[in-house]
Amino acid sequence: MICPTCGGVAIGNEPECPFCHKPFETWPPPPPPVQGQTQEPLRRLPFEYGQFQSVNTHLVGAILSAFLCCVPLGIVAIVFAAMAEGRLRAGDYAGAVAQSEKARTWIVVSVVAGLFWMAIWLILELYLASR
Numbered sequence: 513m514i515c516p517t518c519g520g521v522a523i524g525n526e527p528e529c530p531f532c533h534k535p536f537e538t539w540p541p542p543p544p545p546v547q548g549q550t551q552e553p554l555r556r557l558p559f560e561y562g563q564f565q566s567v568n569t570h571l572v573g574a575i576l577s578a579f580l581c582c583v584p585l586g587i588v589a590i591v592f593a594a595m596a597e598g599r600l601r602a603g604d605y606a607g608a609v610a611q612s613e614k615a616r617t618w619i620v621v622s623v624v625a626g627l628f629w630m631a632i633w634l635i636l637e638l639y640l641a642s643r
Contacts, residue, residue, distance in 0.1 A: 567608045569596040570615040577619045581626025589618035 528535045571593040578586025596611035 567596060567600050567605070567612050569593045569600070569608070569612050570619060571597065573619045574615055577622040577626070582622045582629070585618055585622035585625055589615050589622055592618055 571590070574586060574589035574593040576586075577589055592611050592615035596608045596615055599605075599611055600608035
């Protein structure tokens with residue numbers, strides 16, 4: 513049910529609105545469902561009610577890997593981290609976890625590629641300086 517006072521969403525057998533604590537007895541009854549349709553209960557969104565654990569989207573790590581290591585691979589990590597945030601806000605917890613893991617994988621790939629190119633650059637600099 514949606515609270516007419518604050519607009520909060522109440523699910524299941526809760527005795528009152530989770531936000532303004534107005535009891536159910538004072539709420540108007542819900543309208544009857546349309547002929548041939550079933551009334552589906554509203555679902556809780558994890559970012560709003562804390563039903564699920566929070567998901568680390570790795571957005572900060574993705575941004576740092578893009579700026580400090582390998583830009584193209586870091587951008588891929590940023591995209592996956594942003595997708596994880598979007599899935600979490602949409603209530604798709606499993607999708608958010610999957611996108612977050614992909615973001616973490618691309619962060620690691622970006623850091624390894626950045627370190628590899630830095631090592632190649634250092635070796636070339638030392639070689640050319642010794643000539």
